[in-house]
Amino acid sequence: MLGGIDFRDRLRVMDQFVEILSLSDFSHLPGELRPAGNHPRTQLPVSFVHPVSWKLPFSHLTNQFIYVPDQQQTKAMLEDSYKKIYSLSRFSSENKVNSGLIEQFLDTVQTTGEKLVKTHFNVLLFDDSLQRLKQHKSETASAFSLMNCFPYQHSFDLPLLFFACVPFSTQLPETEAFITQVPQACCLTNFEGAIRSSDSDFTLYLSNREEGCPVKIDLSDEPMDRHLIHNRNKLVIGGSGSGKSFFTNHLLRQYAESENCHVVLLDVGRSYELLTRYLDERLKERGGAMMVEFTSENPISFNPFVLTGSLDVERRQTILSVIYTIYKENLTEMEKDVIARSLSEFFKTKGPERSFDGYYEFCLEFIPGLVRAQQLDFNSAEFFFILSKYYRGGEYDYLLNKPMQTDEFFRCPFLVFELDSIKDHPVIFPVATLIIMDIFLQKMRQLKGVRKVICIEEAWKAIATPQMAGYIKYFFKTIRKFFGEAMVVTQEVDDVISSPVIRDAIIDNADTRILLDMGKFKNKFGQISQTLGLSEFQKEQILSINKNLPADRKLKEVFIGLGSYSRVFALEVSRAEYFCYTSEQAEKETVLKTLSGGSRASFLETLISI
Known part of the structure; x- marks a missing residue:
C-alpha cells in the first residue's frame, strides 16, 4: 500500500496518482448543515455527504476525523479569540461580524451542552491516468456543489494529509480541522454502506437497486437467529401487474432448488405452470414437480374421517372447518358447540362407517336427541337438509366420502394445486382449499427435519370467513413448530384493510412483509x-x-420488511428466467408452442433458445 511513494511534482503512490479535496474550514461549508438529504432518484433520506460517497461512480475514499479536545481549554481559547477580535471591531466591520459569530457560538455551546469537537472531512481520489483523475476531480467538485460546499484542493501539503488518512498513522495537522459541536460534526459522517450478502446456505438472489450488483439474502433462518422476526411466515402484496406472481415464482424456484425444502402451492390462474415444468426436470432425482388440477372430469374427493391413528387436534379442526363451511355462514357459538359435540361422539362410537355418510347417519339420531335433552336452540331440520347434498345420492356425494390418493404428494418436493376451474364455486372452492391445507399439515408432520412451505395465492379468500378464523390462526401458529412457513400472496388490498380475519389470523402471524409497486393504491x-x-x-x-x-436496466423493485428492518431490492433475471416466470398469456403460449414442436431439447434449453 505504501510502496513506491513519489512526492515530486505531484503525489504518486505506486502506479496511482492521488488528489485530495477537503472540508477543513467554516468557509468550505454551507450556512446550515443537515443530518440527511434526499436521494436524487428515490427521494429517500440519505447522508448529507451521499453525493461524494456512494453517488460518485468511480473508486475513491472518504475520510472523516473527529477529535474531542479538552473542553475547558477549547472554550478558553474561543473566549480569548472573541476578546481580541472584539477589541479590534472598531477598526473593521469584518472583525465586528466575526466577534458576533464567536459570541453566538459560545452561547449555543452553553445552551445545548453539546461537546466541542474538531473535525475534518475529505475525499481521496486516485487513478493511474492523470486525464481520468482530472475528470474525477471535476465530478467530485460538482458533487460537493450539490451539498453547497466549496472544497479546498490540497497541493503542497498533500503528502502530509495522505499519511494522516492512513489508519494508525500520523495525526492530522491542527490547521486542517475546525471547531464545531458533535451534532454538526456527525452531519459529515457517511452512514450508507454496501449491501452484504448473507453467509447462510438458504438464500434468495436479488440485486442492489442502485448498482445492480447481485446480492444473496436469507428471508427465513438468519432473521430468526437475529431475532428480527419470530416466525417464517410471509405476506406478499402487490396490485395487478406489479410483478407479485413474477417475484413469487423467483422466490419459490430457489426454495425448491435448495436441498432440503418441500413446497405446496395453491394457485388460481395458472401463474406457475411453466415453473412447474422446469422444476419437474430440475428435481427429477428428488421426485420432480407436479401440477394437480381439479376439473369436472377429475373432481376433487376427500375423506377426512379416515384416521391412521387417534383423532388429533389438527384433523379435528380440519373436519370441523369443513362442516362449518358446507353448512352456512355466521354460525353461532351454540351451533358450533353442537357440531363439535357430535363429531367427538361420532369418533367415540365404533359402529359407524368412517366417512361423511357414516357421520351424517350418526347425526340423524344423535343431534335431535341432544337438542331435546338439553333444550338447545339448534335447527336440526335445516342442518340435515343442507348437509344432505354431500350424503349418498346428493349432488356432491363424491366430495367427502372417497379418499384421495396422496402417496405421491408426500414424495414430490414441488406440488401445485391449480384451482382456477373451481374458484367461482361457493362450496367446492373453500372445501378444496381446506383439503389441501390438511394435506400440507400431514406432510409437515411426516417430513422430519425438512423445510416445508405452503404458498396460498388468491385461494386465501375462500377461507377468510369468521368461522375459519380460528382454524387459520391455528394453522399459521402450528407451522412454525414444524420448521415450516406459510406465504399468502394477494392483490386484494381492500380485503387486507377491512377484513378482521385477515388482520388477526394472517397479518399478525406473518412477520415478513413483501410489498411490490403500490402506486395504484396511493x-x-x-x-x-x-x-x-x-x-x-x-x-x-x-x-x-x-x-x-x-x-x-430491466428490473422491478420489491420492498422486504423483516420486522423493523427493511430494504428495497431490485429483481433482475436472465432471459430464460423471465420466460419461466412470465404470466403474460402471449409469452406463455410462445413457450408452450415451442415445447410442443417435438424438440428433444430440455425445458431449460428451450427457454434459452426463445
Whole structure:
C-alpha cells in the first residue's frame, strides 16, 4: 500500500496518482448543515455527504476525523479569540461580524451542552491516468456543489494529509480541522454502506437497486437467529401487474432448488405452470414437480374421517372447518358447540362407517336427541337438509366420502394445486382449499427435519370467513413448530384493510412483509400502512418503489420488511428466467408452442433458445 511513494511534482503512490479535496474550514461549508438529504432518484433520506460517497461512480475514499479536545481549554481559547477580535471591531466591520459569530457560538455551546469537537472531512481520489483523475476531480467538485460546499484542493501539503488518512498513522495537522459541536460534526459522517450478502446456505438472489450488483439474502433462518422476526411466515402484496406472481415464482424456484425444502402451492390462474415444468426436470432425482388440477372430469374427493391413528387436534379442526363451511355462514357459538359435540361422539362410537355418510347417519339420531335433552336452540331440520347434498345420492356425494390418493404428494418436493376451474364455486372452492391445507399439515408432520412451505395465492379468500378464523390462526401458529412457513400472496388490498380475519389470523402471524409497486393504491396507502404497522421510513421506502428506474436496466423493485428492518431490492433475471416466470398469456403460449414442436431439447434449453 505504501510502496513506491513519489512526492515530486505531484503525489504518486505506486502506479496511482492521488488528489485530495477537503472540508477543513467554516468557509468550505454551507450556512446550515443537515443530518440527511434526499436521494436524487428515490427521494429517500440519505447522508448529507451521499453525493461524494456512494453517488460518485468511480473508486475513491472518504475520510472523516473527529477529535474531542479538552473542553475547558477549547472554550478558553474561543473566549480569548472573541476578546481580541472584539477589541479590534472598531477598526473593521469584518472583525465586528466575526466577534458576533464567536459570541453566538459560545452561547449555543452553553445552551445545548453539546461537546466541542474538531473535525475534518475529505475525499481521496486516485487513478493511474492523470486525464481520468482530472475528470474525477471535476465530478467530485460538482458533487460537493450539490451539498453547497466549496472544497479546498490540497497541493503542497498533500503528502502530509495522505499519511494522516492512513489508519494508525500520523495525526492530522491542527490547521486542517475546525471547531464545531458533535451534532454538526456527525452531519459529515457517511452512514450508507454496501449491501452484504448473507453467509447462510438458504438464500434468495436479488440485486442492489442502485448498482445492480447481485446480492444473496436469507428471508427465513438468519432473521430468526437475529431475532428480527419470530416466525417464517410471509405476506406478499402487490396490485395487478406489479410483478407479485413474477417475484413469487423467483422466490419459490430457489426454495425448491435448495436441498432440503418441500413446497405446496395453491394457485388460481395458472401463474406457475411453466415453473412447474422446469422444476419437474430440475428435481427429477428428488421426485420432480407436479401440477394437480381439479376439473369436472377429475373432481376433487376427500375423506377426512379416515384416521391412521387417534383423532388429533389438527384433523379435528380440519373436519370441523369443513362442516362449518358446507353448512352456512355466521354460525353461532351454540351451533358450533353442537357440531363439535357430535363429531367427538361420532369418533367415540365404533359402529359407524368412517366417512361423511357414516357421520351424517350418526347425526340423524344423535343431534335431535341432544337438542331435546338439553333444550338447545339448534335447527336440526335445516342442518340435515343442507348437509344432505354431500350424503349418498346428493349432488356432491363424491366430495367427502372417497379418499384421495396422496402417496405421491408426500414424495414430490414441488406440488401445485391449480384451482382456477373451481374458484367461482361457493362450496367446492373453500372445501378444496381446506383439503389441501390438511394435506400440507400431514406432510409437515411426516417430513422430519425438512423445510416445508405452503404458498396460498388468491385461494386465501375462500377461507377468510369468521368461522375459519380460528382454524387459520391455528394453522399459521402450528407451522412454525414444524420448521415450516406459510406465504399468502394477494392483490386484494381492500380485503387486507377491512377484513378482521385477515388482520388477526394472517397479518399478525406473518412477520415478513413483501410489498411490490403500490402506486395504484396511493389513496389507500395510509390505511394499508396502519394495518401492516409500517414505520414512516418504511412507508417512504415503499412509495419509492419503481420511481425513475434506470433506462439501461430491466428490473422491478420489491420492498422486504423483516420486522423493523427493511430494504428495497431490485429483481433482475436472465432471459430464460423471465420466460419461466412470465404470466403474460402471449409469452406463455410462445413457450408452450415451442415445447410442443417435438424438440428433444430440455425445458431449460428451450427457454434459452426463445
